[in-house]
Amino acid sequence: MTRYVIRRLLYVILVILVITFISYVVFFLMPSGNPAVQFAGKSPTKALIHQIEKQFGLNHPWYVQYGIFVKHLFLGDQYGWPGFGESYNTREPVKNELFSRAWVTFQLAVGAAVVWLAMGIPIGIVSALRRRTLIDRASMGFALFGVSAPVFVLGLLSLWIFWQHLRILPGTGYTSFSSNPAEWFLQFLQPWVVLSLLFAAFYARMVRGNLLETMSEDYIRTARAKGLPERRVVFKHGLRASLTPVVTMFGMDFGLLLGGAIITETVFNLPGLGTYVVQAVNDQNLPAVVGVVVLAAFFVAFFNLVVDILYAYLDPRVRYS
Amino acid sequence: MGQTASDAIVAAEHGAVVEQEGVRGRSPWQLFWYRFRQDKLALTGLIIIVLLGVLAAIAPLISHGIVHHGPNQLFSNTMLTQGGIPKGPNGQFWFGADSAGRDLFVRVLYGTQTSLEVAVIATGFAVLIGTVIGLIAGYFGGAIDTLLSRTMDVVLSMPLLLFAIGIVAACSTTIQGCPIGPLHLTPGLPIVIFVIALFSWPYIGRIVRGNTLSLAQKEFVEAARSLGASNARIMFREIFPNLVAPILVYSSLIVPSNIIFEASLSYLGLGVPQSIPSWGRELSDASDWFTVAWWMLVFPGFFLVLTTLSFNLLGDGLRDALDPRTGR
Numbered sequence: 106m107t108r109y110v111i112r113r114l115l116y117v118i119l120v121i122l123v124i125t126f127i128s129y130v131v132f133f134l135m136p137s138g139n140p141a142v143q144f145a146g147k148s149p150t151k152a153l154i155h156q157i158e159k160q161f162g163l164n165h166p167w168y169v170q171y172g173i174f175v176k177h178l179f180l181g182d183q184y185g186w187p188g189f190g191e192s193y194n195t196r197e198p199v200k201n202e203l204f205s206r207a208w209v210t211f212q213l214a215v216g217a218a219v220v221w222l223a224m225g226i227p228i229g230i231v232s233a234l235r236r237r238t239l240i241d242r243a244s245m246g247f248a249l250f251g252v253s254a255p256v257f258v259l260g261l262l263s264l265w266i267f268w269q270h271l272r273i274l275p276g277t278g279y280t281s282f283s284s285n286p287a288e289w290f291l292q293f294l295q296p297w298v299v300l301s302l303l304f305a306a307f308y309a310r311m312v313r314g315n316l317l318e319t320m321s322e323d324y325i326r327t328a329r330a331k332g333l334p335e336r337r338v339v340f341k342h343g344l345r346a347s348l349t350p351v352v353t354m355f356g357m358d359f360g361l362l363l364g365g366a367i368i369t370e371t372v373f374n375l376p377g378l379g380t381y382v383v384q385a386v387n388d389q390n391l392p393a394v395v396g397v398v399v400l401a402a403f404f405v406a407f408f409n410l411v412v413d414i415l416y417a418y419l420d421p422r423v424r425y426s
Numbered sequence: 427m428g429q430t431a432s433d434a435i436v437a438a439e440h441g442a443v444v445e446q447e448g449v450r451g452r453s454p455w456q457l458f459w460y461r462f463r464q465d466k467l468a469l470t471g472l473i474i475i476v477l478l479g480v481l482a483a484i485a486p487l488i489s490h491g492i493v494h495h496g497p498n499q500l501f502s503n504t505m506l507t508q509g510g511i512p513k514g515p516n517g518q519f520w521f522g523a524d525s526a527g528r529d530l531f532v533r534v535l536y537g538t539q540t541s542l543e544v545a546v547i548a549t550g551f552a553v554l555i556g557t558v559i560g561l562i563a564g565y566f567g568g569a570i571d572t573l574l575s576r577t578m579d580v581v582l583s584m585p586l587l588l589f590a591i592g593i594v595a596a597c598s599t600t601i602q603g604c605p606i607g608p609l610h611l612t613p614g615l616p617i618v619i620f621v622i623a624l625f626s627w628p629y630i631g632r633i634v635r636g637n638t639l640s641l642a643q644k645e646f647v648e649a650a651r652s653l654g655a656s657n658a659r660i661m662f663r664e665i666f667p668n669l670v671a672p673i674l675v676y677s678s679l680i681v682p683s684n685i686i687f688e689a690s691l692s693y694l695g696l697g698v699p700q701s702i703p704s705w706g707r708e709l710s711d712a713s714d715w716f717t718v719a720w721w722m723l724v725f726p727g728f729f730l731v732l733t734t735l736s737f738n739l740l741g742d743g744l745r746d747a748l749d750p751r752t753g754r
Contacts, residue, residue, distance in 0.1 A: 120580065120583075123580065124580075124584065127589075128589075128592065131589075131592055131593055131596055249735065249738055249739070249742075250731075250735065252682075252738060253682060253731055253734040253735040253738050254731050254734070255686045255689055255690065255693075255730060255731075255734070256690075257689075257690070257693050257706075257709060257710075257713070258709065258727040258730060258731060261709065261712060261713055261716055261723050261727070262723065262727065264716070265716050265717075265720065265723060269716075269717050357583065361583075361585055364585045364588065365585070365588065367587050367588065367591070367694070368587070368690055368693065368694075371693075371694065372713065382588060382591070383591060383694060386591050386592055386595040387595065389595075394592060397588065398585075398588060398589075398592075401585045401588060402584075402585075405583050405584075405585070406583075409583070
């Protein structure tokens with residue numbers, strides 16, 4: 106088990122290296138403008154541009170810059186560990202900006218995950234157990250709508266209805282929990298629900314499909330034949346096998362979300378990683394972009410690892426060696 | 427692709443007729459079609475898609491012949507108030523005006539064109555790449571398979587939108603765009619199509635690889651090999667025809683996500699350029715104006731959801747018809 110975890114952790118590092126490398130290649134080999142020129146302001150002198158290039162290490166070829174970046178990431182830079190460098194825009198350490206943004210995204214992702222699990226899994230179970238009934242049809246109709254409606258359409262519609270017309274929910278923006286818990290909750294309610302609908306739809310379909318398949322297995326018939334109550338057959342025997350793929354999916358989705366829910370954050374104007382990276386891309390603020398990419402890749406790889414380890418507990422057939 | 431499918435049906439029917447005496451057997455394609463026809467929802471989806479396709483194709487006829495407004499024609503004097511607020515639907519402007527004073531009906535109509543064009547072309551490329559790579563991975567196995575499968579895993583676990591934004595932004599700073607080998611990606615449609623195809627081929631690749639893996643063990647492949655057929659021939663002439671059905675199903679299921687992908691990029695202001703009407707861009711415009719101009723949100727939003735919904739209905743129907751065990 107320990108060896109397995111170590112191997113997977115090495116794989117996490119490899120994935121981060123590959124993904125940051127791709128980001129560097131994309132930003133440096135493509136003919137975008139020189140960030141130093143942009144940074145120098147109006148009518149810059151050659152000397153000024155040179156000085157800025159030197160300050161940010163832009164005078165080196167891109168692969169040397171990548172090497173320096175990797176070194177700082179793993180060993181830390183003047184702002185401590187992990188070293189993400191300095192924002193071209195604000196001259197603040199990217200690390201601080203990343204962490205404060207990541208906290209907002211984290212609140213969004215956790216809330217949305219709670220909503221989509223609480224919606225998707227029960228809907229899926231009920232649909233599978235009441236197959237071909239009205240409840241099943243309605244649930245699957247909802248799921249179909251959920252996978253078809255883009256987040257920004259849902260988000261804008263929700264704002265239009267609940268904020269503008271009914272006036273029961275606040276509009277866009279972010280309120281911290283410590284400043285006003287009630288306002289914080291109301292403010293996050295729309296982003297949570299809107300973001301979770303797509304996932305809830307996917308999970309409902311997946312749980313339904315898996316449960317239907319599991320319930321036709323031989324061991325379910327055996328469980329019924331030995332006289333177990335149906336409730337026990339479903340929850341103890343059926344669900345356990347059909348929820349393991351859901352756990353995998355959840356780890357992946359949650360990891361991806363922590364890297365920034367770009368559209369949701371944009372629609373609701375939340376200062377999370379998603380809006381941060383869009384801004385950074387528009388400003389050609391490479392350290393900020395790469396910072397978000399590294400963080401996102403780390404979350405994905407990390408949650409995949411967590412899920413794989415969880416698997417050993419959920420599914421007794423899985424053994425790691 | 428439709429061509430291949432109908433060819434296969436014709437070929438299958440032909441085969442069925444030749445070997446028929448007494449009881450009439452049905453080829454898998456006939457069964458597939460028979461089951462598909464029973465599915466009212468999937469048929470509805472197909473009909474709506476066809477209608478939208480026709481609408482997109484005749485968009486210039488409608489805009490010039492019936493409403494007499496061009497997609498980029500400005501009506502700032504008649505359709506914007508003194509304060510610059512767009513006016514709502516009326517007899518001449520069925521969907522009202524957008525924030526620049528353009529006819530929203532015409533914009534939405536042309537948006538259909540953009541949306542379908544981008545999604546279908548990008549899906550086409552994704553299917554092409556996914557099929558070739560999936561076939562190679564599944565057929566040769568071993569180290570080649572490991573390498574290609576890992577690549578697909580990595581692409582699928584990447585934050586897609588994040589990378590798409592990065593690439594589109596990096597390639598859109600100059601008019602020349604990004605020359606990548608023989609591909610010359612200019613800002614606008616080409617780069618958007620490239621990015622969407624780049625991130626959607628692994629979905630097809632995985633399905634094709636999985637199917638190829640089991641098909642490669644079948645007797646007919648062994649028979650072809652013992653007759654001296656080359657690897658390329660076995661892959662494309664023997665195995666590929668068996669993959670047409672799953673490829674068809676899964677490509678109809680990635681079209682709606684590609685439509686949303688394009689709309690999302692346009693929503694963030696990184697998709698197609700201003701001059702080309704796009705639902706995503708109209709909706710991004712609407713995000714600043716919906717409090718005073720509901721039509722800017724409702725009409726493009728309705729068309730977008732209708733289109734993705736129809737493709738999802740069609741895709742689900744095709745999948746169920748192909749494999750009844752997944753049934754509703």
